[in-house]
Amino acid sequence: MHYAENLEAVNPDLNPEIMERVDEMIHRYADKPGSLIPILEECQEIVGYVPVELQEYVARELNIPGSTVYGVVTFYSFFSMVPKGRHTIKVCMGTACYVRGIGEVLNRICSEFKMDVGGTTKDRRFSLEAVRCLGACGLAPVIVVNDDIHGDVSAGKIMDILGGYE
Ligand code: FES
Incomplete structure (x- = not known):
């Protein structure tokens, strides 16, 4: 089973439809260098925020440490780790x-x-x-x-x- 399929159990916002969009988006960037920030921006557009579970997923897909992704998300105030209200x-x-x-x-x-x-x-x-x-x-x-x-x-x-x- 692909790791993305388990995410809904830990965070209902990361349901299979959403994760399919995330996957497509990540694959669009393929191995382009310097793509972490744009990928995270698109994650925030798709999901509305960038929860820790999604950060770990991105890290795994890009084969980089989770701490690197966390560092970027917490450094830029543009990113939110909590859902935004209407x-x-x-x-x-x-x-x-x-x-x-x-x-x-x-x-x-x-x-x-x-x-x-x-x-x-x-x-x-x-x-x-x-x-x-x-x-x-x-x-x-x-x-x-x-x-x-x-x-x-x-x-x-x-x-x-x-x-x-x-
Ligand atoms: S202190 Fe200037 S608008 Fe509130």
């Missing part, structure tokens, strides 16, 4: 937002959705990121959901705002 919440942790109470907003989001910064809700509705000044300090405190800027947010208002994103 909506990304960016919480501004810049000074203006901080002094105007973004901390309370962040705590509310974390406790309501039981996720931490860098995490994703179990139902993959939201991912949460903390970012530096978004350049909209006049609206502080600020969050961005996908491409929508929400200013003057508060712990009281945040659930209503996020309710608009299913």
Whole structure:
């Protein structure tokens, strides 16, 4: 049995259809040197993130150490090792937002959705990121959901705002 066929048992996101696409893609690169990063980029496009099991698979296919693949995935912030939600919440942790109470907003989001910064809700509705000044300090405190800027947010208002994103 090909190793790819076992992956679904350890990670349901790596089902046979997905792994077939991954295989085709890896074979397209064949033995081209310097192909690790593009392969990982395509893995992230196909699967949505690059879980450890997939890193090990790529390492095995390319005949390189798993630690090399892990090193690349963790070095570039573009790569994610956790699944992304349908909506990304960016919480501004810049000074203006901080002094105007973004901390309370962040705590509310974390406790309501039981996720931490860098995490994703179990139902993959939201991912949460903390970012530096978004350049909209006049609206502080600020969050961005996908491409929508929400200013003057508060712990009281945040659930209503996020309710608009299913
Ligand atoms: S500090 Fe939050 S937008 Fe500038």
